[in-house]
Amino acid sequence: MTLIRINGLRKSFQGREVIKGLDFSLETGKCIALLGPNGAGKTTTLKMLSGLMKPTGGEIAFSDAKKGEDIRHLIGYLPQYPVFYDWMTGLEFLNYVGKLAGLCSKEAKMRSLELLSLVGIDEAKNRRVGKYSGGMKQRLGIAQALIHRPKLLMLDEPVSALDPFGRREVLELLEGLKNSTTILFSTHILSDAEEVCDHILFLHDGTIVESGSMNELRDRHQQAKIDFIFRENPTEFLSIFTESNLTKSINSEGNKVSVLVDDVPAARNHFLKGISERNWPLTKFEISSMTLEDIFMKVVGK
Amino acid sequence: MSQWFVLLQKEILEMWRNLKWVWVPITFILLGVKDPISSYYMPQIIKAMGGLPKGAVFKLPPPTAVEIFVKGMGQFNTIGVLIMVLTTMGVIAAERKSGVAAMILVKPVSYTAFITSKWAGSLLLMLFSFFMGSIATWYYTGILFKWIPMADFFGSFLLYAVWFVVAISITVFFSSVLLAPGAAGFISLAVVGLIGILSSLLSKWMERSPAQLADYANQLLAGQSLPDQTWISLFISFVLIIVLLIGSIFIFGKKELAS
Numbered sequence: 083m084t085l086i087r088i089n090g091l092r093k094s095f096q097g098r099e100v101i102k103g104l105d106f107s108l109e110t111g112k113c114i115a116l117l118g119p120n121g122a123g124k125t126t127t128l129k130m131l132s133g134l135m136k137p138t139g140g141e142i143a144f145s146d147a148k149k150g151e152d153i154r155h156l157i158g159y160l161p162q163y164p165v166f167y168d169w170m171t172g173l174e175f176l177n178y179v180g181k182l183a184g185l186c187s188k189e190a191k192m193r194s195l196e197l198l199s200l201v202g203i204d205e206a207k208n209r210r211v212g213k214y215s216g217g218m219k220q221r222l223g224i225a226q227a228l229i230h231r232p233k234l235l236m237l238d239e240p241v242s243a244l245d246p247f248g249r250r251e252v253l254e255l256l257e258g259l260k261n262s263t264t265i266l267f268s269t270h271i272l273s274d275a276e277e278v279c280d281h282i283l284f285l286h287d288g289t290i291v292e293s294g295s296m297n298e299l300r301d302r303h304q305q306a307k308i309d310f311i312f313r314e315n316p317t318e319f320l321s322i323f324t325e326s327n328l329t330k331s332i333n334s335e336g337n338k339v340s341v342l343v344d345d346v347p348a349a350r351n352h353f354l355k356g357i358s359e360r361n362w363p364l365t366k367f368e369i370s371s372m373t374l375e376d377i378f379m380k381v382v383g384k
Numbered sequence: 385m386s387q388w389f390v391l392l393q394k395e396i397l398e399m400w401r402n403l404k405w406v407w408v409p410i411t412f413i414l415l416g417v418k419d420p421i422s423s424y425y426m427p428q429i430i431k432a433m434g435g436l437p438k439g440a441v442f443k444l445p446p447p448t449a450v451e452i453f454v455k456g457m458g459q460f461n462t463i464g465v466l467i468m469v470l471t472t473m474g475v476i477a478a479e480r481k482s483g484v485a486a487m488i489l490v491k492p493v494s495y496t497a498f499i500t501s502k503w504a505g506s507l508l509l510m511l512f513s514f515f516m517g518s519i520a521t522w523y524y525t526g527i528l529f530k531w532i533p534m535a536d537f538f539g540s541f542l543l544y545a546v547w548f549v550v551a552i553s554i555t556v557f558f559s560s561v562l563l564a565p566g567a568a569g570f571i572s573l574a575v576v577g578l579i580g581i582l583s584s585l586l587s588k589w590m591e592r593s594p595a596q597l598a599d600y601a602n603q604l605l606a607g608q609s610l611p612d613q614t615w616i617s618l619f620i621s622f623v624l625i626i627v628l629l630i631g632s633i634f635i636f637g638k639k640e641l642a643s
Contacts, residue, residue, distance in 0.1 A: 132490050134641045154492040165483040167394075169401045181390045183491045226487070 083110045084145055085234060085264050086131070091140035093126055100126050102288040103140065108234070113260045115275035116268040117378065118285035124268035125162055127285065128238050131266075132159040146233060155183065158227030158263075162238040164219055168212030172203060172222050175211060176229060183230035190229075197225035202251060217248040224255065228263075235259065237267040241274055253278055272374040282374070284381055292381040296374075303377045305330060306346045308353070310339045311366035322356045333379070337365075340376075388497040395505025404509055408471060412517030415463055419456040420524035423447050449530035453537075454602045456521035457544060460514060461598050465576060468548060469555050472506045473569030476559040476636070486641040495637045500629060503556045510552055511545055518544070532605065540601035543614070546621050547597040551576045553628040560632040594621040 084107045093101040101123045108114055116124050129135040131142060133154060147153045166175050173194055180190030198207045201221040206214065214222065220243060227235055240256070241249040256265060256278050269275055275282060282299060284292040292299065312319060316339050323332050323341050328349040330342040343349040346369060357364050399405050422429070476499065479485040489498065522537050555572040562568045583595035590596065591613045600614045 134486055134490060136640060152492060154490060157490070159490045161483065161486065163483065165487060167398065167484060169398060178390065178394055179488070179491055182387060182488065182493050184387075230491070 084108070085110045086145065087143045088131075089141050089143070091127070091130060091142065092138045093123075093130060093135065094138045099138075100288050101130070101137075104285075104290055106283060106290060106293060108264060108266060109281070110233075110264055111260075112281050113256065113265040113279045114267075114281040114283060115279035116266060116283050116285055117270070117272065117275050117374075118268075119270055119382070122285040123288045124270075124285055125238055128159070128236050128266070128268055131234075132157055132236055134159075144233075155230060156233045158230070158232035158235045160220075160223040160227045160235075160237045160240060162242075164223035164226075166211040166219065166222065169210060171208050171210055172198060172214070172218075173207040175222065176225055179226050180229045185230065193229055194225075197228055200228075201225045201255065217244050220244060220248070220252070224252070228259075231263070233264060235263050235265045237265070239269060240267055242269065242271065249274070272378055276374045284378065286382050292377070299374070299377055303380060305342045305344065306349075307370050307376060308341050308343060308346070308349060309366070309368045309370065310341070310353070310357075310364060311368075312337050312339070313363035313365050319357075319360075319362050322353065322360075326352060328352060331380075342376075387493065388501055391493070391497055391501035392504055395502055396508065399505065399509055404471060405512075408467065408509060409513040409516045411467060412460070412464060412513040413520045415459045416456055416517035416519075416521035417524045419459065420452050420521060420528050423452050423455075424528040447529075449525050449532060450605050450607075452529060453521060453525045453532050454605055456525065457518060457540065457598070457601070460517060460544065460548075461580075464514065464517070465548065465551050466573065468510050468552055469569055469572045469576065471509070472552055472555040473559055473572060474565035475502045475506055475556060476632075477562055477565040477568045480641065481563055481565070489641055496633050499556070499560055499633045499636060503553065503629060503632075506552050506556065507549060510548060514545060514548060515541065536605050539604050543597045543601035543604070543618075546618060547594050550594040550621050550624055550628075553625045557628045557632045560636040592616045592620050594624060597621065 087107040088104055091101060091104040092099065104127065116127065118124050126135065130137050141149075143149065144153050144156055146156055167178075170178065176194035176197060177187075177190050180193055181187065185193060195207070198204050201224050203214075203218050203221050203225075206218060211219070211222065220240065224237065224240065227237070237256075241252050244252060253274060256267070259265060260278070265279075267279075276296065279296075281295050282293060283290055294302065310316070315337060316334060320332070320334065320339065323329050323339060326349075328343050328345060330344060332342075333340045341349070341353070350369070354367070476485070479488075485498075489495070518537070518541050522532060525532060551572075554575055555568065558568040558572045558575075559565065562571070579593060580595045583590040583593040584599075587596070587599075591611075594617060596613070597617050600610055600617065604610055
């Protein structure tokens with residue numbers, strides 16, 4: 083079932099078009115990652131969906147709301163840099179937004195306590211938010227977005243500001259939330275998207291350059307990838323890959339050379355033969371399928 | 385309605401946590417007792433300063449209680465208004481600038497409730513402080529000079545208060561229209577000051593201005609009856625307050641909360 087449908091969404095700032103016509107829809111119960119490099123328009127898109135920004139053109143239609151109806155009770159939103167009233171405690175803030183969202187005092191209190199333990203800042207509930215660390219604020223931000231059980235949870239870079247432990251915990255939290263709500267989160271970290279999401283939207287330069295489920299994307303971009311790792315920097319060994327017509331594209335970083343090919347057996351034989359003839363210091367050789375990162379690099383055209 | 389009270393409760397609690405409920409009333413009380421006390425001790429003060437030169441004749445009629453009380457109320461109309469504008473100027477602008485307004489307004493919170501609750505919170509603080517201050521003036525004038533009739537005190541308090549509500553509404557308006565609290569404060573002071581100056585300079589044409597209410601309050605204290613324009617001034621004040629509030633809500637709603 084479609085939860086929200088976006089048609090021709092555009093946004094300009096002082097004549098500069100940042101979002102150049104987005105069309106997509108989100109299915110109920112899915113976890114969707116909005117992926118893209120910095121400046122692609124992820125935050126702007128989320129701000130328009132949350133109603134904080136008015137689109138220059140296009141429309142956003144929720145299946146649960148009529149046109150022009152207030153959709154704010156349907157969404158939970160965590161901005162990239164959440165801000166709170168520093169003089170409130172974590173519990174007070176959740177209580178406050180809970181009551182504003184229409185919960186009665188008793189309900190708000192119960193829900194606040196429940197969420198505080200869900201996001202793991204239970205022991206800090208009576209501390210002023212001003213004294214919270216960045217990671218705790220991020221967790222409180224997720225809790226406040228969930229307080230009124232929104233149909234759509236939108237998180238803007240929820241894990242980018244966290245340390246590895248915090249990132250792991252928040253990703254696990256999202257994994258657990260997947261069953262109860264639709265999640266749309268933006269990130270520029272591909273492995274995070276790969277880990278929790280079942281659907282990907284690639285945003286680049288204000289347009290969606292690719293979208294689909296992980297499996298669809300893999301199928302569509304199915305190209306075998308062969309990684310060669312050398313003991314030293316392989317600049318002088320590149321010739322064998324660039325000269326061969328078996329190579330579709332080549333990407334080298336550090337001591338690693340990744341080659342995309344269509345015909346795996348032929349390429350394997352050709353390259354390995356060449357390498358052993360020349361006696362090059364190959365330390366690792368691996369045939370793998372494309373990761374999200376490879377697909378990303380490919381569609382963005384780098 | 386219940387949402388409005390939740391919002392107002394938060395305003396009141398915030399002013400309690402940052403101690404505005406303590407220092408604003410205390411400032412107003414100090415402001416209020418300054419004139420009665422300094423007038424009462426003026427002869428002693430002059431003596432302590434070395435007195436008057438020999439032969440100098442210093443004949444100043446002793447000030448009346450009404451004069452002192454009017455002077456005391458005048459303090460609220462100048463320094464008091466300054467304090468009111470400075471404490472109110474960030475009420476919306478600062479929350480929008482920090483981004484917390486966006487956090488609150490992605491929740492199903494009505495813009496009207498958001499603005500009017502902040503307006504009401506500021507009014508409660510200011511009217512409470514002004515009441516404490518003016519009652520202090522009244523009390524000290526009473527014990528040191530002569531008691532002003534209770535009814536005159538309340539009448540003038542109410543007239544002044546209406547003008548102060550106009551001043552606060554102007555500040556709330558600029559706080560919701562402008563992003564920088566400082567700019568909101570500066571422009572509000574300029575506008576409030578301009579209304580005050582124009583009203584006293586061009587009193588003939590501005591006799592229905594809200595700022596004239598202070599003047600009418602002083603006439604009331606002097607034992608005169610209120611001129612007919614008082615009612616028109618009051619009516620214009622109420623209209624202005626409503627227009628400012630509607631304007632604040634409308635312009636705030638048009639603005640994008642996120643940049």
